Amino acid sequence: MAINLETPKKFRPLIGNAHQVAMNMLRPISRQYDAAEHSYPHELDMLAAMIDGMSDSGASEGAGASAGAKVEKTVDGATRNGTNMASALSIMEMCWGDVGMLLSMPRQGLGNSAIAAVANPEQRERFAGVWAAMAITEPEVGSDSANIATTAHKDGDEYILNGEKIFVTCGERADHVVVWATLDKSLGRAAIKSFVVAKGTPGMVVERLEHKLGIRASDTATLRFTDCRVPAANLLGSPEIDTKQGFGGAMTTFDNTRPLVAAMAVGCARASLDLTRDLLSQAGVTIDYDAPAQNQSAAAATFLALEADWESAYLLTLQAAWKADNRQPNSMHASMAKAKAGRVGSAVTLGCVELCGTLGYGESELLEKWARDSKILDIFEGTQQIQLLIIARRVLGLTSAQLK
Amino acid sequence: MGSTKTTTQGATMRGNTDRFGVPASDKSDLTGFAVGALRQLSNVQLLDRWGVRESVEKLVARATSTGFSTAMTAQRTVRSFTRGGTNATGQRSALAQSRGVFDLTPTEDEQMLVEVATQFADEVLRPDAAARNETCDTSEEAIAGAHEIGLHLLGVPESLGGVSDERASVASVLVLEALARGDMGQAIAVMSSGAVATALSLWGTQEQQQTYLSTLTADDPATASLALSEAAVLFDPALPATQARTTSEGYVLNGAKALVPRGLDADFFVVGALLDGQARLFVVEASAEGLSVEAEPAMGVRAAGTARLRLDGVEVGEHSLLGSAEDYRECVRLARLAWCALAVGTSQAVLEYVTEYVKTRVAFGEPVAHRQSVAFMVADMALELEGMRLMTYSAAAKVAQGKDASREIALARKLCADKAMRIGLDGVQLLGGHGFVKEHPVERWYRDLRAVAVMEGGVMI
Numbered sequence: 050m051a052i053n054l055e056t057p058k059k060f061r062p063l064i065g066n067a068h069q070v071a072m073n074m075l076r077p078i079s080r081q082y083d084a085a086e087h088s089y090p091h092e093l094d095m096l097a098a099m100i101d102g103m104s105d106s107g108a109s110e111g112a113g114a115s116a117g118a119k120v121e122k123t124v125d126g127a128t129r130n131g132t133n134m135a136s137a138l139s140i141m142e143m144c145w146g147d148v149g150m151l152l153s154m155p156r157q158g159l160g161n162s163a164i165a166a167v168a169n170p171e172q173r174e175r176f177a178g179v180w181a182a183m184a185i186t187e188p189e190v191g192s193d194s195a196n197i198a199t200t201a202h203k204d205g206d207e208y209i210l211n212g213e214k215i216f217v218t219c220g221e222r223a224d225h226v227v228v229w230a231t232l233d234k235s236l237g238r239a240a241i242k243s244f245v246v247a248k249g250t251p252g253m254v255v256e257r258l259e260h261k262l263g264i265r266a267s268d269t270a271t272l273r274f275t276d277c278r279v280p281a282a283n284l285l286g287s288p289e290i291d292t293k294q295g296f297g298g299a300m301t302t303f304d305n306t307r308p309l310v311a312a313m314a315v316g317c318a319r320a321s322l323d324l325t326r327d328l329l330s331q332a333g334v335t336i337d338y339d340a341p342a343q344n345q346s347a348a349a350a351t352f353l354a355l356e357a358d359w360e361s362a363y364l365l366t367l368q369a370a371w372k373a374d375n376r377q378p379n380s381m382h383a384s385m386a387k388a389k390a391g392r393v394g395s396a397v398t399l400g401c402v403e404l405c406g407t408l409g410y411g412e413s414e415l416l417e418k419w420a421r422d423s424k425i426l427d428i429f430e431g432t433q434q435i436q437l438l439i440i441a442r443r444v445l446g447l448t449s450a451q452l453k
Numbered sequence: 454m455g456s457t458k459t460t461t462q463g464a465t466m467r468g469n470t471d472r473f474g475v476p477a478s479d480k481s482d483l484t485g486f487a488v489g490a491l492r493q494l495s496n497v498q499l500l501d502r503w504g505v506r507e508s509v510e511k512l513v514a515r516a517t518s519t520g521f522s523t524a525m526t527a528q529r530t531v532r533s534f535t536r537g538g539t540n541a542t543g544q545r546s547a548l549a550q551s552r553g554v555f556d557l558t559p560t561e562d563e564q565m566l567v568e569v570a571t572q573f574a575d576e577v578l579r580p581d582a583a584a585r586n587e588t589c590d591t592s593e594e595a596i597a598g599a600h601e602i603g604l605h606l607l608g609v610p611e612s613l614g615g616v617s618d619e620r621a622s623v624a625s626v627l628v629l630e631a632l633a634r635g636d637m638g639q640a641i642a643v644m645s646s647g648a649v650a651t652a653l654s655l656w657g658t659q660e661q662q663q664t665y666l667s668t669l670t671a672d673d674p675a676t677a678s679l680a681l682s683e684a685a686v687l688f689d690p691a692l693p694a695t696q697a698r699t700t701s702e703g704y705v706l707n708g709a710k711a712l713v714p715r716g717l718d719a720d721f722f723v724v725g726a727l728l729d730g731q732a733r734l735f736v737v738e739a740s741a742e743g744l745s746v747e748a749e750p751a752m753g754v755r756a757a758g759t760a761r762l763r764l765d766g767v768e769v770g771e772h773s774l775l776g777s778a779e780d781y782r783e784c785v786r787l788a789r790l791a792w793c794a795l796a797v798g799t800s801q802a803v804l805e806y807v808t809e810y811v812k813t814r815v816a817f818g819e820p821v822a823h824r825q826s827v828a829f830m831v832a833d834m835a836l837e838l839e840g841m842r843l844m845t846y847s848a849a850a851k852v853a854q855g856k857d858a859s860r861e862i863a864l865a866r867k868l869c870a871d872k873a874m875r876i877g878l879d880g881v882q883l884l885g886g887h888g889f890v891k892e893h894p895v896e897r898w899y900r901d902l903r904a905v906a907v908m909e910g911g912v913m914i
Contacts, residue, residue, distance in 0.1 A: 050558045051549065052623050053854075054847035058553030128556040338863035339782060344689050357867035361840030364847060368839075371555055385836040434829075441828035444835045445808060451820075452828050 050128065054364060057130040060138055067139040070096065071146025076415075079147045082266035083418055087258050089222060090150060090266055097155035101178075131374035133305060137312040137366055144316030145323075148422045149266030151313065158219050159183035159306055159430075160227035163243060166302045167286045175282075176245060182223035184214035184272055192435045194229065195238035199274065201230035206281050208244060210252070210274040216429070220270025221255050224248050228274070232290060240290045245283040252277030263421030304383045307430055308369035311386040314394030314426040315363050321401035321419045322356060328405055328414075348404055355397045362386070362393040381443040388436035391427030398423040531740045532675050532720040536772065538663035546610040546654060547619045549853035557846070563624050569602055570628045574635025578643075582636035585756035586897055589748065591642035591715075599643035600674055604628055608651025608914070613662060614670030615654065622787075622852040625651075625914035626794035626845055633798030637901040638756030640795060641912055645714040645757070648791070648913035649677035649723050652734065652784060656776030664772070665721060665736055675720040680710035680762050681788060681910025690725060690732065690785045690909045695764060697726040697735060703770040704728070706735060709763045714911045716746045716760025723775060724764065725784075725910070734775040734784060743767040753900030757911070784913065786859055787852065789866045791912035793845040796873035796905040800838045803880035803898050807831060810893075811883055821883075830879050837872040844868055849914060870906030877902035 056064060074096055082090050143151040151157075160181025168176065190196050199212025210230055217226065226246045233240040246253055252275045259269040281288070326336065334348050342350040369386040372379035398420040402409035409416040427433050442452050481489065559567065577595050585591055599605060607625050609615020617624070625647075632640035646669050653666040668675035681690050695708025706726050713722065721738045737744065749761040776784070808831060811822040821827045848861035877899040881888035888895045 050560050051552070051556060051850075052559055052563075052846050053551050053554065053556050053850045054843065055551070055553075055555065055851070057555045128554055128558060130555050134555065338859045339691060339785070341687070341689055342867060344687050353863065353867050354871070357844075357864040357871070360844055360847075360861070360864045361837070361868050364843035365836070365840055367555060368557060368843060371557060382839070385839055388832075389836055389840060437829045437832040438825070440835055441825075441832035444804075444831055445812060445822050445828060447812075447822060447828070451823050452825070453823075 067142035075146030141316035149264035152267040311390035314390035318397035394423035538660035548855040570631035578635030605647035629794035630798035641757035684711035
């Protein structure tokens with residue numbers, strides 16, 4: 050026990066490797082797949098195989114989003130630096146390379162996180178090695194995910210799914226999709242369950258792919274389910290509708306995934322800061338950490354303010370991951386990390402474009418791309434406003450009925 | 454021991470102060486002069502008619518709130534020092550060892566210390582905060598209480614009469630945070646000597662430790678203050694206007710330091726001055742010829758008893774030079790980090806206070822906390838404060854391990870300066886008109902939190 054916020058020593062090789070991958074694999078193809086939206090970066094297959102190899106050897110400590118809530122052995126009751134932190138740190142590096150590519154990483158989908166968080170041991174075994182996308186949002190339901198309209202009806206040993214899901218990251222490329230559906234809309238959030246649906250299941254079709262502001266290397270799909278029959282054993286967690294337990298089960302996924310999305314914003318923003326620092330330095334502007342900001346050039350002072358906000362987001366993200374690793378309640382801290390990183394991701398990437406002028410705005414550098422990529426990170430897995438609601442309710446001790 | 458010296462208190466006109474903040478380009482015309490004459494006349498009549506001239510003048514002497522220029526002298530006893538020891542390197546605290554693990558759990562010792570400091574802040578500092586804001590000082594009881602706990606000796610190794618066997622930077626930020634949650638001004642006052650004790654422990658020679666540090670670790674400890682700020686626009690502590698010149702006997706110092714905590718009470722100071730183009734630290738005894746202090750109250754942290762320190766040809770011996778030029782730079786950083794810790798503590802006080810307030814204040818039939826526009830301001834406070842806290846701890850842990858924390862400290866200072874002021878500002882806003890009146894403490898916290906971006910020195914970890 051002793052306060053220390055430096056990156057854990059045992060994860061430094063992982064961070065170093067991820068950084069090398071980001072630098073030498075992702076960055077060189079980053080612009081290419083931004084321009085060629087919807088074309089699959091086949092380079093990622095090789096990379097995914099490499100990451101799987103590292104996972105099997107135990108060297109990676111969970112390099113992708115699939116880490117979730119893996120059981121970690123404890124060392125003499127001391128603090129743990131586990132898979133949540135390892136994932137956050139490696140995702141930061143990968144997103145320093147390219148956010149869209151990280152989101153397209155085979156077998157590292159957000160659905161994998163959900164499986165890791167709520168699946169029973171049998172399911173965890175059965176779904177090991179799948180690539181699972183996550184389907185929650187619907188045309189009429191965004192942040193109020195308790196109101197989803199996709200239905201699941203039990204029929205013998207199967208559930209029959211009906212409904213439309215939008216904004217499904219990797220919805221086309223993934224081989225499985227974790228779908229949220231309600232067993233009985235009248236029973237509210239307690240009746241919402243998640244189902245693992247294998248690609249090719251009759252009744253499930255990919256309707257279209259979105260054209261987007263950023264993360265264009267990542268496919269964002271609309272899926273339609275029409276009398277789609279799923280084995281009952283593919284329902285994650287308990288099939289009982291426990292109105293007392295409510296949304297807890299499904300929502301715990303967010304406690305693990307929000308710090309990871311925060312990590313994406315932190316990584317993307319650091320790419321902008323690193324390049325901008327370099328470009329400013331070439332222009333003769335160096336950042337002095339000892340001199341008062343207002344005594345330095347306006348560019349340096351602006352940079353210092355952006356970097357300070359970035360550092361705050363970075364540490365909040367590590368804190369949320371650390372709490373998850375140590376089984377401390379982290380719901381509020383996950384939201385703090387997500388809210389701060391989301392807004393900082395935008396402020397930093399947009400600020401760096403401004404600092405670098407037309408060099409930042411033009412496509413010759415990647416700064417303009419990062420300013421487009423970062424925006425989604427303040428939206429998916431819970432918008433800025435949803436995070437503030439969660440934080441405010443916790444701090445003020447108010448229910449969702451009191452603080453709407 | 455002890456010699457008597459003269460302390461001058463009161464307002465002195467300088468810079469733009471005799472123009473009441475009117476820019477130099479803005480000239481009075483004939484009407485203006487006539488209005489000014491009328492004002493002076495009415496002052497005389499009103500004060501005499503109400504019979505309050507005497508009390509007004511006393512007030513002015515302590516706090517420069519109006520355009521009066523008054524000086525008064527006070528006799529007080531200043532400690533003298535017995536030199537001893539050699540010029541050899543002094544004793545140092547061991548560096549904290551890192552296990553290379555990310556951890557946000559304080560040690561058991563730190564947790565106990567925070568508990569004690571929190572209780573002290575709740576029971577002694579917080580109840581007296583409003584009164585001390587008016588009197589511009591901190592009670593003997595508060596200072597004695599902090600000394601009894603040993604808060605001023607956190608940075609002093611056990612072998613020198615202190616309380617830590619290793620570098621206690623993390624403990625120091627935790628304590629400053631806990632104290633400032635009670636009251637920032639008094640927190641500075643009770644930790645002022647501690648800043649100097651830490652500096653002497655980190656950089657002092659045997660002689661400096663034996664001569665000066667021993668007076669701070671004594672049962673009836675001396676008072677000391679770390680004077681780095683100066684009253685100048687765009688002040689950079691790396692280039693103080695205060696000058697040190699080498700003489701055959703030692704050094705001669707000329708200049709003035711601004712907003713020095715407990716300046717009127719200090720037995721000695723550690724002063725920043727430029728020597729051969731480099732900023733350095735000097736130990737200066739309060740009894741030195743040519744040294745004078747006067748009260749210099751500010752917008753906030755008034756309980757810290759801030760004062761202007763003047764050095765007019767003050768001669769000090771060779772033994773007065775403390776540490777190297779790099780040590781001076783480190784001193785500036787460690788002071789900034791201490792201000793971050795203070796910002797975290799006072800911001801926490803704001804958050805707790807407004808949380809309670811918005812949940813009980815009813816408008817339009819329900820608590821105002823039920824409105825997103827209010828609730829989101831509280832959420833913003835909470836998350837920005839958490840970031841401030843983490844950045845402060847992160848830097849302190851690096852300092853404790855002897856690592857270069859200049860980047861982390863600069864970023865923590867920037868974030869704390871911006872977000873703490875925002876928290877102070879929103880704290881007043883959330884109480885509406887009630888936030889603006891002194892019935893509630895938020896207006897004081899607003900004034901205190903402005904200090905974070907501005908102050909150099911005074912406290913240190």
